[in-house]
Amino acid sequence: MTDRPQSAGSASRPVSDFGLDDSVLPFAVEQLDVRGRVVRLGASVDQILGRHAYPAPVARLLGEALALTILLGSSLKIDGRFQLQTRSDGVVDMLVVDFDAPGRLRAFARFDAAGLADEARGQDLRQDLLGRGHLAFTVDQGHEAARYQGIVALTGQGLEEAAHQYFRQSEQIPTYVRLAVAQSVTAQGVSWRAGGLMVQFLPSASERRRPIDLHPGDAPEGTSLEAPAEDDAWTEAKALVATIEDHELVDPTLSSERLLYRLFHEPGVKVFEPQMVRDACRCSDDGVKAMLRGFSAEDRDEMVGDDGLIGVTCEFCSTFRVFDPKDFDA
Structure with missing residues (x-):
């Protein structure tokens, strides 16, 4: 998890007093x-x-x-x-x-x-x-x-x-x-x-x-290692x-x-x-559909709401998606 900086090159750029966010x-x-x-x-x-x-x-x-x-x-x-x-x-x-x-x-x-x-x-x-x-x-x-x-x-x-x-x-x-x-x-x-x-x-x-x-884990109790x-x-x-x-x-x-x-x-x-x-969340309609296809038909039936649809909310971006259970019948 370390990196050596690349060469800064010869080009210079002005330094702003204001921070560059993100x-x-x-x-x-x-x-x-x-x-x-x-x-x-x-x-x-x-x-x-x-x-x-x-x-x-x-x-x-x-x-x-x-x-x-x-x-x-x-x-x-x-x-x-x-x-x-x-x-x-x-x-x-x-x-x-x-x-x-x-x-x-x-x-x-x-x-x-x-x-x-x-x-x-x-x-x-x-x-x-x-x-x-x-x-x-x-x-x-x-x-x-x-x-x-x-x-x-x-x-x-x-x-x-x-x-x-x-x-x-x-x-x-x-x-x-x-x-x-x-x-x-x-x-x-x-x-x-x-x-x-x-x-x-x-x-x-x-x-x-x-x-x-x-x-070392097997040293006598009370043993301490001297820090360099x-x-x-x-x-x-x-x-x-x-x-x-x-x-x-x-x-x-x-x-x-x-x-x-x-x-x-x-x-x-x-x-x-x-x-x-x-x-930027990486969730997508296709990704959620693939996840739902990984469940059994019985599990998907339990996900169906009162409106007859399956609703899924992404924990990361809070995007709510709705799917028709019939799309997974095949």
């Missing part, structure tokens, strides 16, 4: 051996969250999941597919975000409305609503490539820390992630915005990474990224380039061509 901007800080991406989401995240009218705590969590999915999935090839999914015992017991390269995005959340209301009444509404379970990242490069899935346990931490834990355990690549979601109030109304930034330490000499050894000393360049990069405030990641008047310059103007930062993303 875009991913790759960058490199060569002096610190750091590569990364910045994602800024405007209309796409507002459409996804708005069409389901999620309560604010659920919307913020799904917005974070959208930003994280794009940061990770935007490194895929043109025909790749990346999915983030959680299953847990929390108030939000499922999150699903699909990213179809190069930029198609869809998502939904499943939550317990009564449980959310109980927490709100008890004034104990947690920032993390996931509870305990697991977070899975699935990569499908298509064609003959094998699918890859990485899983990390959810133990009450948020999505940022879960991503850090995943890279420590599975990828062994020093990675730091920042995520932010907020509502923007303008003359045009209230809308959701989301943003994120990911940096990864990718020195040419692999021994400079010095990954933390995983616990961090590379100075990575320590500096993390310290700089840690200074980002949430509002900087969602501010429409602050471009990704300006944000990166704020962070890395001393070591110097190089940016590359941005990649656009959009809200």
